[in-house]
Amino acid sequence: MAVDTAMNALHLLFAALWVGSVLFVTIGILPFARRGEFNAAPLESVVSRLKTVSRTSVLVLLLTGGHLAGTGYTAETLFGSTRGHLVLAMVVLWFVLAALVEVGSGKLARGLEERKVREPAARAWPFFLAASVVGVLLFVDAALITSPLAF
16 A cells, blocks of 8 residues: 555656646747747756656656556456546557657757757747647546546
């Protein structure tokens, strides 16, 4: 019981940290970068930290989510129930979020290495916007999974 509680807490903490970081970059950083209001060096630091947060979160969510799914679902309930389908949808959204953040960060980082800001921020923007939408969908999915009234 204590292990499940700890896994759940870690899972929620890293999910919130990851999605919150993506939303912050999308809403709080990229609009200014697209207008050229940032220098490349500070933005490189932000991208580097975002990659670290994202990759660490991917690993922690894989481990904690695997534990939670393994102890909370059987193959039958995972593939044969609404909650199980929501868990599978969460895994798909998790992979999509990871890919979008990696691609967007890569586009941003490559341009920043050349000391450009506006152009790489504009190229990265659609990926971060899509990642933000996926992040919000992950939270909606999680709310449905955990809602006692949903099913």
